[in-house]
Amino acid sequence: MIKQTLQLELGERSYPIHIGPGLLSLTALYEPAIRGRQVMVVSNNTVAPLYMDTVCEALQDYRLERLILPDGEQYKTLEVLNTIFDALLEKRFNRSCCLVALGGGVVGDMVGFAAACYQRGVDFIQIPTTLLAQVDSSVGGKTGVNHPLGKNMIGAFHQPRLVLADTDTLSTLDDRQLSAGIAEVIKYGLIEDREFFEWLEANITRLLERDTEALVYAIERSCRCKAEIVAADERESGKRALLNLGHTFGHAIETGMGYGNWLHGEAVAAGMAMAADLSARHGWIDNTDVSRIRALLKKAGLPTDPPGDISSDRFLELMAVDKKAMDDGLRLVLLDAIGAAKITADYDHGHLDETLSRKLPMTGS
Numbered sequence: 001m002i003k004q005t006l007q008l009e010l011g012e013r014s015y016p017i018h019i020g021p022g023l024l025s026l027t028a029l030y031e032p033a034i035r036g037r038q039v040m041v042v043s044n045n046t047v048a049p050l051y052m053d054t055v056c057e058a059l060q061d062y063r064l065e066r067l068i069l070p071d072g073e074q075y076k077t078l079e080v081l082n083t084i085f086d087a088l089l090e091k092r093f094n095r096s097c098c099l100v101a102l103g104g105g106v107v108g109d110m111v112g113f114a115a116a117c118y119q120r121g122v123d124f125i126q127i128p129t130t131l132l133a134q135v136d137s138s139v140g141g142k143t144g145v146n147h148p149l150g151k152n153m154i155g156a157f158h159q160p161r162l163v164l165a166d167t168d169t170l171s172t173l174d175d176r177q178l179s180a181g182i183a184e185v186i187k188y189g190l191i192e193d194r195e196f197f198e199w200l201e202a203n204i205t206r207l208l209e210r211d212t213e214a215l216v217y218a219i220e221r222s223c224r225c226k227a228e229i230v231a232a233d234e235r236e237s238g239k240r241a242l243l244n245l246g247h248t249f250g251h252a253i254e255t256g257m258g259y260g261n262w263l264h265g266e267a268v269a270a271g272m273a274m275a276a277d278l279s280a281r282h283g284w285i286d287n288t289d290v291s292r293i294r295a296l297l298k299k300a301g302l303p304t305d306p307p308g309d310i311s312s313d314r315f316l317e318l319m320a321v322d323k324k325a326m327d328d329g330l331r332l333v334l335l336d337a338i339g340a341a342k343i344t345a346d347y348d349h350g351h352l353d354e355t356l357s358r359k360l361p362m363t364g365s
C-alpha cells in the first residue's frame with residue numbers, strides 16, 4: 001500500500017505532496033529540496049520530543065540546527081516569529097538555507113511566514129503532523145500569524161518546496177485534535193465534492209478509529225481538491241475563497257473567545273453549520289441538508305453551534321475584519337447544495353442577524 005504523491009502545479013514553484021505511513025525517515029524524499037543547504041528544523045515542545053529525532057536522523061548528512069517554539073495558537077504571534085529570525089541570524093543562516101516546519105498548522109503557518117520574510121524569502125518544507133495540517137494548512141502557501149484584533153491578519157503567500165504528510169504521526173494525536181482536522185475534511189465535501197461528503201457519511205467511524213487506509217484516502221482527496229483550487233487561484237482573487245467556507249464565522253469565534261480556547265477546526269465546524277443555516281434561510285438549501293451537515297459534524301465529535309457568549313453585534317464587529325470584506329461589504333461563502341458552495345455578497349442582512357442570534361431553526365437537530 002499506500003503511499004500517494006500529488007503535485008501542486010504552479011509552474012516553477014510546483015511541488016510534491018507525499019502522503020502515507022513511514023515517510024519521515026525516508027531521506028530521499030527530502031533531498032531534492034535541501035541538497036547542499038543549511039537546514040533548520042523548527043517544531044514545538046509537544047511535537048519535537050515525538051518526531052524531531054526521526055527527522056534529524058533522516059537528515060544527518062546535512063548542516064542541521066533545531067529550534068523549538070512554545071506550543072499553542074496563543075503563540076502564533078509576531079513576538080514568537082521574531083525568535084525564529086533571532087535563531088537564523090545567530091546561526092548565520094544565509095539565503096540558500098531551507099527551513100523545515102515540523103508540527104501542526106500553527107508551526108507550519110509561522111515557519112512558512114518566517115521563510116517568506118527571512119532575507120526576503122528562503123525555501124521551506126512542510127512536515128504536517130496533525131490531520132488538519134495534512135489536509136489543509138501545509139498545502140497552498142498561506143502563511144502568517146494572528147493579531148489580537150483578527151486571525152491570520154499578518155502574513156504572506158509563500159509556497160513550500162515539499163509537503164511530507166506521514167500518517168503514522170497521527171497515532172499520537174488526541175481525539176479532539178483528530179476531530180478538528182475532520183472539520184476541514186468535511187469542508188471539501190461541502191464546497192465541491194458531494195460524493196466525498198457521502199463517502200464521509202459512510203466512513204466517518206473509520207476515520208475516528210484512525211484506519212490508515214481511510215485516512216490516506218481522505219487526506220489524498222482533500223489535498224487533491226485544495227491543490228486544484230490553489231493552482232487555479234493562488235492568491236485568492238476568486239475561487240480560492242471557497243476554501244474559507246465556515247471561516248468568517250469561525251475566525252470570529254476564535255478571536256472572540258481568545259485564541260486557543262476553541263480549536264480552529266471546531267470553530268470552522270460551528271461556522272459551517274452557521275453557513276448552512278444562513279443558506280437555508282435564503283431557500284438555497286433545504287432543512288434536510290442542514291440536518292445532514294449537522295449530523296455529520298456531530299458524529300465527528302464537532303460543535304454545530306457557536307458559543308453563547310458572542311452576541312450578534314459582537315459577531316458582526318469581529319467579522320468586519322475578515323479578509324473577504326470589500327469596500328462594498330463582506331462576502332460570505334454559502335451553499336447552493338451539499339457539494340456546491342458559492343462566494344456571495346448578495347445575502348439578506350436580516351437572515352444573517354437571525355443566524356448570528358441563533359433564532360430557530362438553527363437548533364433543529
Ligand SMILES: NC(=O)c1ccc[n+]([C@@H]2O[C@H](COP(=O)([O-])OP(=O)(O)OC[C@H]3O[C@@H](n4cnc5c(N)ncnc54)[C@H](O)[C@@H]3O)[C@@H](O)[C@H]2O)c1
Nearest residue numbers: 046071104105106129130132133136137142169172173264
Ligand atoms: N495556512 C493554511 O492554509 C491553514 C489552513 C488551515 C488552518 N490553518 C491554521 O492552522 C492552525 C491550526 O492547526 P492545527 O489544528 O494543526 O493546530 P496546532 O498546530 O495547534 O496543533 C494542534 C495540537 O496538536 C499538537 N500536535 C501536533 N502534531 C501532533 C502529533 N502528531 N501528536 C501529538 N500532538 C501533536 C500540537 O503541538 C498542538 O498542541 C490555525 O492557526 C489555523 O489558522 C492554516
Ligand SMILES: O=C(O)C(=O)C[C@@H](O)[C@H](O)[C@H](O)COP(=O)(O)O
Nearest residue numbers: 136140142151152240243244247323
Ligand atoms: O488555503 C486557504 O485558502 C484557506 O482558506 C484554508 C483555511 O482552512 C485556512 O484556515 C486559512 O488559513 C484561512 O485563511 P484566511 O485568509 O481566511 O486567514
Ligand SMILES: [Zn+2]
Nearest residue numbers: 184247264268
Ligand atoms: Zn481553516
